[in-house]
Every structure is written in C-alpha cells, then in structure tokens.
Amino acid sequence: MLLPRLQPPLRAAITSIGRSSQQGCLNEAFAALAIRPAASSVGPASLTFVRHASHAQQGAVNKGKDGPGKRLGAKKSGEQYVIPGNIIFRQRGTHWFPGDNCAMGRDHTIYATESGYVKYYKDPEKHPKRQYIGVTFERDMVLPLPRNSMRRRRLNMTAHKMEVPPVVVPIEGxxxxxxxxxxxxxxxxxxxxxxxxxxxxxxxxxxxxxxxxxxAKVRVKLFKPRDRWAARTKTWKRKMANREKRVVKSVKKKGKKKVV
Structure with missing residues (x-):
C-alpha cells in the first residue's frame, strides 16, 4: 500500500534534479518535499494533543458468581489426638455442639480445651437430637459417660466425693x-x-x-475539737508565704544569670 503513494514524490524529485543546471544535493530536494503543517487561523501551526488515562483501569477481583470456599467441616477425625486450642470442627450454625473438654467460639467453631482424643457422639439423656464433640483422656473411653460417675480432670486427677463434716447441734448450757x-x-x-x-x-x-x-484498761488520748477555720486560715497563710519566697528566689537566680 505504501509503494504507490511514494512513487509520485520520487518522480517529481528526480525530474527536478535532472532539470536543474546546478547539481544540488539530494537532501535539498527531499527537504523541499517535506510535509509542513498547514497554517491555522489561531496560530502559525495547528497542534494535535493526545489524552492519556490518568488512572489505571481496575478489573474485577472475583469474576465468578461465587467467592472462594470457607473450608468448613471436620478438621480432626475421631480418636485423633489434639491439644488445647486445636480446632476440631468448623461450621455455620450449630450442627455439632461442644461436649466434654470442648468449647465453642463465636463463629460456632468447636475447639479442644484439654489434651486427649476426639470423640463424636450423641447424648440422649442430655438432648435427644443433638450431636456432640468431646475429648477423652484415654483412647478406649466411650462418651457419653454415665451420670454421677467418677471422671478424670486436669493433671490426671479424679473427682471424689467430699466428706461432709457432722452438723453441730447446740446443747443447753x-x-x-x-x-x-x-x-x-x-x-x-x-x-x-x-x-x-x-x-x-x-x-x-x-x-x-x-x-x-x-x-483492757487501755488509755487513749481524748480527741479535742479545735477551731478548724483558724487552722485552715493558718495553713493557707503559710503556703502563700512559701510561694512568695520561691518567687523571690527564682527572680534572684535570673538576675545573677543576666549579670554574668
């Protein structure tokens, strides 16, 4: 497409060079054919401006309709060993409830409060339909434990029934x-x-x-009420006198510094 456009100017340049008696350089011929901007009414030449974008275009983060998954579900399987703070189950809502040695966070996450083994179980005596997650200290233990049974607590300790002291009945005399x-x-x-x-x-x-x-015949000095108004006035006068002394002392120090 460019060759047909370049042929007429080249022919005119060659003919002008051949006709001229003086041998001019090719640079002058091509300089004469240089395209000059057309004069405008406003200025000597018309200026063209190109506007570029001042801010980069932002694209969508999630092009899909749904966002990324929240990774809900079980994080620890049954009879798996956990330590305090380990997350056992992540959920939205209370599909599972915390059992023995477990607790629930504000986002319904169930985590362990003691070291032990995870157990998934149901407790019909506590609630007929709820499912619980608990932690036992031994792998062979089965949840739920019988009511009023001896249970192991922290530091491998077991709960024992306390001995109630006998009731003292008042006797005459x-x-x-x-x-x-x-x-x-x-x-x-x-x-x-x-x-x-x-x-x-x-x-x-x-x-x-x-x-x-x-x-016990202990002698205590009697309290003598005095004139509290006079005591307050005396204290106020003493504080004002001390304040004046401090002011005079600071003025003397400043004067000595200026003399030096």
Whole structure:
C-alpha cells in the first residue's frame, strides 16, 4: 500500500534534479518535499494533543458468581489426638455442639480445651437430637459417660466425693462452758457474753467488741475539737508565704544569670 503513494514524490524529485543546471544535493530536494503543517487561523501551526488515562483501569477481583470456599467441616477425625486450642470442627450454625473438654467460639467453631482424643457422639439423656464433640483422656473411653460417675480432670486427677463434716447441734448450757474457757485467755476479755448466732457461730454484739480497749484498761488520748477555720486560715497563710519566697528566689537566680 505504501509503494504507490511514494512513487509520485520520487518522480517529481528526480525530474527536478535532472532539470536543474546546478547539481544540488539530494537532501535539498527531499527537504523541499517535506510535509509542513498547514497554517491555522489561531496560530502559525495547528497542534494535535493526545489524552492519556490518568488512572489505571481496575478489573474485577472475583469474576465468578461465587467467592472462594470457607473450608468448613471436620478438621480432626475421631480418636485423633489434639491439644488445647486445636480446632476440631468448623461450621455455620450449630450442627455439632461442644461436649466434654470442648468449647465453642463465636463463629460456632468447636475447639479442644484439654489434651486427649476426639470423640463424636450423641447424648440422649442430655438432648435427644443433638450431636456432640468431646475429648477423652484415654483412647478406649466411650462418651457419653454415665451420670454421677467418677471422671478424670486436669493433671490426671479424679473427682471424689467430699466428706461432709457432722452438723453441730447446740446443747443447753454450752455458752456457759465456752465463757469459762475463753475467760482469762486475753487481757480485757473478762466478762464477755458469747451468744450463738447464724451458722452456729459464737459471737458478741458489735458495740461490745468496740469496748475491748475499755475492758483492757487501755488509755487513749481524748480527741479535742479545735477551731478548724483558724487552722485552715493558718495553713493557707503559710503556703502563700512559701510561694512568695520561691518567687523571690527564682527572680534572684535570673538576675545573677543576666549579670554574668
């Protein structure tokens, strides 16, 4: 396509070179044929501008209709060993509930709270339809455990029934015996009247407890109420005098620095 367009200018250049008596250089001939921009009404030459995009075009991140999967489901199989904090099951909703030695996060993730083996089971006594995930300390243990059975806890310990101390029944004349035993133990406790109260505790009244120093004959300095207004005024005057001294002292220091 370019050859037919170049032929007329080349022919004109060759004929002009042959006709001229003076042998001119080819550069002058081709310079005469140079295309010059046409003059415009506004300026000497018309300028052409090209506009480029100022911002890069952004493409869609997910071109598909659905986003990436959330990787839900079981992360640990049955009888697999786990440690505290291991995620056992990820879910949306409560398809599985936490059982023994397990807990549930705010996104319904079930994780282990103790080291052991994972167990998937159902507990009809607790709920007829719910499914539970638990952790046992031994692989051979079966969940759910029978109600009120001995269970292993942390540090390989088992729960035992606590021994309840026998209930003390108040007997007539017992306060007198207690008074004789307490009498003479400490200074100032003479003449105490112990009465049985709630929880079978022998305790005297609060106003009698406050008289312990009086019964022990301990001398305490009496409080002498004074003029608090005069004390406050005196304190305020002392603080103002100290403040004036500090101001005078700082002014003297500044004056010495200027002299130097």
């Amino acid at each position: 017992l306060p007198e015996v207690v008074e004789k035993v307490v009498k003479g133990e400490r200074r100032g406790e003479e003449g105490r009247k112990l009465e049985i109260g709630g929880g079978y505790v022998y305790r005297e009244a609060n106003w009698e407890i406050g008289r312990a120093a009086e019964r």
